[in-house]
Amino acid sequence: MTEFLISNGADINAKGNDGNAALHHTLYNNIKEMAEFLISNGANVNAKNENAWTPLHYAARCDKKEMTEFLISLLVVVLWLKINNVYYHFYYLFNNIYIYI
16 A cells, blocks of 8 residues: 555655654554665655654664664665765664664
8 A cells, every 4th residue: 555655646754643754653663664665765764753853763762673773774874875984883772772883
């Protein structure tokens, strides 16, 4: 259904009454395949909800470890592609587990 809607012009970055886009909801519900589909079809990974949370903030704040790691892995690829030979270190305390990049 999602593929049909997007192929027929639906706004992939449309937000609901709560300010969350489809990507926010997908991450909250731990649907990695849908998150990959949305991102590969142009979902804005930097879209902010009404609390100014991006999908990464939202996934981390909602204790969605797998989704948080998935988004961070995308971020690393984007940073490496855009800023060659510049290294960034990121960590987030996630249920007392540190994630280092």
